[in-house]
Amino acid sequence: MFFADHNPPHFHVLGRDGAAQVSIETLDVIAISGRVDLREALEWAAANRELLRTKWNELSGS
Structure with a gap:
């Protein structure tokens, strides 16, 4: 997750050859x-x- 990220609530998965x-x-x-x-x-x-x-709520300020 990133600080103040956009909706919808989500998380990031970083791999050696890509991201999701x-x-x-x-x-x-x-x-x-x-x-x-x-x-x-x-x-x-x-x-x-x-x-x-x-x-998510902590980082997005929700």
Whole structure:
């Protein structure tokens, strides 16, 4: 996540060969560039969704 990032609430996954933005609410990929293996990140996000929501609200000022 980045400070004061745009909606919808999302997090960034950075890989060696690309990057992706993933919705916190649905875990759908919003944007992707290059090749990114999202399996581990999506598993972690599913188990830590409330933490992601809390951090989003802290960083976005919501």
